[in-house]
Amino acid sequence: MKETWRLIDMRIEDAPTQMAIDEAIAMARLKEDTPNTVRLYRWNPSAVSIGYFQGVEKEVNLPACEKYGVDVIRRITGGGAVYHDYNGEITYSLVAPEADPKMPADILESYELICGAIVNGLTGLGVDAEFKPVNDIVAGGKKISGNAQTRRHGVVLQHGTVLVDSDIRRMFQVLRVSDAKISDKLIEAVEDRVTNLRRYLGRHVGFDEARSALIKGFEDTFDVALEPGELTGAETLLVKRLHEKYSSREWVFQR
Amino acid sequence: MKRAEYKVPGGKLLAAELAVEGGRLAGVKITGDFFMHPEATIIDLEKTLCDTPVENLDDTVNRFFRENDVTLFGVEARDFVRVVRLALES
Numbered sequence: 113m114k115e116t117w118r119l120i121d122m123r124i125e126d127a128p129t130q131m132a133i134d135e136a137i138a139m140a141r142l143k144e145d146t147p148n149t150v151r152l153y154r155w156n157p158s159a160v161s162i163g164y165f166q167g168v169e170k171e172v173n174l175p176a177c178e179k180y181g182v183d184v185i186r187r188i189t190g191g192g193a194v195y196h197d198y199n200g201e202i203t204y205s206l207v208a209p210e211a212d213p214k215m216p217a218d219i220l221e222s223y224e225l226i227c228g229a230i231v232n233g234l235t236g237l238g239v240d241a242e243f244k245p246v247n248d249i250v251a252g253g254k255k256i257s258g259n260a261q262t263r264r265h266g267v268v269l270q271h272g273t274v275l276v277d278s279d280i281r282r283m284f285q286v287l288r289v290s291d292a293k294i295s296d297k298l299i300e301a302v303e304d305r306v307t308n309l310r311r312y313l314g315r316h317v318g319f320d321e322a323r324s325a326l327i328k329g330f331e332d333t334f335d336v337a338l339e340p341g342e343l344t345g346a347e348t349l350l351v352k353r354l355h356e357k358y359s360s361r362e363w364v365f366q367r
Numbered sequence: 368m369k370r371a372e373y374k375v376p377g378g379k380l381l382a383a384e385l386a387v388e389g390g391r392l393a394g395v396k397i398t399g400d401f402f403m404h405p406e407a408t409i410i411d412l413e414k415t416l417c418d419t420p421v422e423n424l425d426d427t428v429n430r431f432f433r434e435n436d437v438t439l440f441g442v443e444a445r446d447f448v449r450v451v452r453l454a455l456e457s
Contacts, residue, residue: 164406167382167398190440192379192400219404219438246402246440263404365396 117208117330119338122323124128127183127196129157130144130203132354135188137207138262138269138349144346148208150330150338152323155196155203159183160286163191163260167367171210176285186364189260189271191247193287200278201307202322205271206330214334215268223247223261225333226270230257233329234274237322239312247272254307276322368394371453375401379441381452385416392419397447402440411435416451424451 125133130153139147158180162171165188171193177184180194196203206226208215216222227243234241234251241251249272250259259272280302309317331338343351357363372382379401386393395416403409412431419427425448432444 136409163400165397165399165401165409167396170398171384188406190400190402190406220440260402262406366395 114335114337115333117150118335118341119327120149120153120343121340122202122319123151123153124156124198125153127155127158127161127185128355128358129154129351131161131185131187131358132351133343133347134205134207134269134271135354136343137205137352138267139265139350140344140347141207141267142209142265143149143214145344146207147341148212148336149206149341150327151203151205152326153203153205154198154201154319155183156185156198157181158198158282159185159196160193160327161185161187162193163195164188164262165190165367166193169289171360173286173288180282180286182286183356186366187260187271188264189262189269191258191260193336194258194273195278195283195286196273197282199279200276202276202319202326203271203273204274204326204330207267207268207269209267210263211266212268219261219263220245222268223259223270226261226268227257227259227272228325229330229333230272230274231329232333233322233326234309236325236328236346237309237313239309251312252308254305254312256309256312257351274322274326275306276317276319277310278308280306331353368455369454371445371450372387373446373450373453373457374397375442375446378446381442381446381450383450385454386450387455388421390421392416392421392424392451395451397450399442401442402438404438407447408435408437412447424455 132352231241244250262268381399384396390394428448
């Protein structure tokens with residue numbers, strides 16, 4: 113019989129809640145009754161997440177975020193700033209013990225394996241995607257997914273983004289890209305480097321279609337069945353506590 | 368405050384912000400889109416750099432990465448030296 117992992121499917125929450133859920137599952141995995149878990153989710157309101165080491169004022173146009181009602185959050189994972197467009201992006205996360213027989217001890221190898229699940233999901237949609245070390249997935253040479261991993265509490269937590277139909281103009285309004293102005297030329301330059309499902313496939317791809325493909329990608333890659341489930345009571349308590357951290361100015365503005 | 372950015376060729380971006388007081392580094396802050404495991408090690412590195420005599424920069428950074436179990440992606444130990452030196456020259 114196939115091993116079963118928990119699927120927490122397409123929860124729509126604000127930025128502090130999403131980041132609190134990811135960390136809560138990682139904290140609970142080895143201590144509480146928490147199984148290996150894959151989450152797929154969307155951010156409402158849309159949000160900018162920055163990497164653990166990034167300077168918030170350096171990366172984010174804070175007045176623009178305020179103007180457009182875009183949340184700003186710091187992740188516990190490294191890497192770069194991401195615009196999580198509610199209408200154009202799916203985020204995933206995966207939590208499994210470092211000692212899990214399916215999880216490579218080597219960090220780079222585990223990036224490749226977990227990103228492989230996304231690559232397989234994208235392939236199912238007809239996208240010729242490939243892993244580009246350290247932490248990107250590209251299609252036709254353009255980035256379609258960014259990923260970030262941390263290891264703590266004896267657990268691997270990796271989360272990442274799959275661009276479905278993101279608003280690149282808005283992305284450039286809320287992220288600070290040097291001090292260059294948002295010109296059509298700049299947007300064209302970005303379109304040369306970044307793509308999404310709609311642009312790559314030349315058709316509308318709904319969240320349900322993308323979601324199903326990603327679920328299959330995880331199931332095939334890890335040879336597991338994903339079974340829909342909810343957060344445990346212990347996790348829910350942790351989420352409440354961590355939500356306070358993630359929404360605090362102290363956390364978001366620490367560097 | 369002295370500041371500099373350094374994009375590692377084929378890697379990630381590093382930025383440093385610091386001051387110099389009496390020939391020693393002060394208020395060192397390092398930011399960027401790199402990966403460092405465990406993440407909180409960056410705070411130890413910044414603390415270690417603060418109060419380091421400027422001429423001991425290389426030794427201090429190299430010793431730090433030798434003595435701590437740190438995994439880096441997108442940057443190497445020498446890139447931290449480089450970005451701090453660039454900031455010093457700014």
